[in-house]
Amino acid sequence: MEVGEASCLVECKHWxxxxxxxxxxxxxxxxxxxxxxxxxxxxxxxxxTEPALREAYxxxxxxxxLWHGRDVSLALRGGMxxxxxxxxxxAVEEAQVDYELKAEDLR
Amino acid sequence: xxxxxxVRGEANALVLRxxxxxxxxxxxxxxxxxxxSESVSLARSVLxxxxxxxxxxxxxxxxxxxxxxxxHRFLVYALVQIECPDLWKVVLVVPDTEVMLFQNRGVLCQxxxxxxxxxxxxxxxTEPLQVLEEVFGLKEIRLDKELCRRLESVDVSCLAEHxxxxxxxxxxxxxxxxxxxxTL
Numbered sequence: 135m136e137v138g139e140a141s142c143l144v145e146c147k148h149w150x151x152x153x154x155x156x157x158x159x160x161x162x163x164x165x166x167x168x169x170x171x172x173x174x175x176x177x178x179x180x181x182x183t184e185p186a187l188r189e190a191y192x193x194x195x196x197x198x199x200l201w202h203g204r205d206v207s208l209a210l211r212g213g214m215x216x217x218x219x220x221x222x223x224x225a226v227e228e229a230q231v232d233y234e235l236k237a238e239d240l241r
Numbered sequence: 242x243x244x245x246x247x248v249r250g251e252a253n254a255l256v257l258r259x260x261x262x263x264x265x266x267x268x269x270x271x272x273x274x275x276x277x278s279e280s281v282s283l284a285r286s287v288l289x290x291x292x293x294x295x296x297x298x299x300x301x302x303x304x305x306x307x308x309x310x311x312x313h314r315f316l317v318y319a320l321v322q323i324e325c326p327d328l329w330k331v332v333l334v335v336p337d338t339e340v341m342l343f344q345n346r347g348v349l350c351q352x353x354x355x356x357x358x359x360x361x362x363x364x365x366x367t368e369p370l371q372v373l374e375e376v377f378g379l380k381e382i383r384l385d386k387e388l389c390r391r392l393e394s395v396d397v398s399c400l401a402e403h404x405x406x407x408x409x410x411x412x413x414x415x416x417x418x419x420x421x422x423x424t425l
Contacts (some may be wrong), residue, residue: 152278181278188315191322202279228289228323232282236290 155186174198200232212240242293252388253338300337330412339369
């Protein structure tokens with residue numbers, strides 16, 4: 135998927151339970167096989183498990199952004215391009231791959 | 242920036258907001274999230290983005306000491322990556338924040354719309370979410386919405402001295418009065 139200038143690999147999980155680290159790790163491997171400019175966007179409506187976040191904070195998840203259900207809602211309202219820009223900026227500035235969007239980020 | 246309290250569940254946020262409002266009014270923002278991981282991410286985001294002090298109230302979902310220790314370590318690690326420990330506070334509730342509703346029969350009675358049975362009351366001390374799920378036949382966000390609807394007219398002021406509320410209140414009060422602490 136193309137968002138502005140960014141080429142993104144997207145994985146969406148509409149599971150009954152929060153996503154564990156295993157799908158994130160597999161997705162990261164797929165992203166790693168692509169050129170460095172490719173971004174990986176993982177969406178999970180039920181969020182992520184504690185071990186998943188623990189690993190995500192400890193392991194370098196370069197070029198992969200984690201999206202919660204509320205991020206998706208805000209992105210749908212405020213525009214995917216702005217949402218991706220805000221998430222990416224936070225990942226670069228603060229190393230926060232799971233930055234949770236707020237309405238003011240999309241203004 | 243306005244200090245923030247982050248907790249899983251809008252119903253929990255509503256209860257804590259009511260209990261803290263008399264002292265802090267609009268000088269404190271209480272934010273509820275749908276899921277646990279969102280609470281952690283939101284607390285980190287508020288810390289980094291707004292540069293506001295943050296209290297994260299989190300259910301342990303287990304009474305096992307080892308699991309509680311691991312969770313505490315994880316939450317401390319997650320927040321200390323973003324900011325110095327004197328700018329945030331982790332408050333753990335065993336096993337879920339909804340256990341606060343089971344600390345007073347009057348409150349629980351108003352929430353349920355009837356007297357709780359002995360079994361419900363006793364189980365609620367260790368499995369509050371499960372009891373509420375069974376009573377209302379709802380789960381997660383739907384249960385949360387139903388609890389919010391019922392809590393609208395419930396007087397929760399008798400929960401003001403609950404240890405969770407006390408810890409959070411002390412943290413925000415210390416910051417307001419320039420006495421920030423390094424206790425985790």
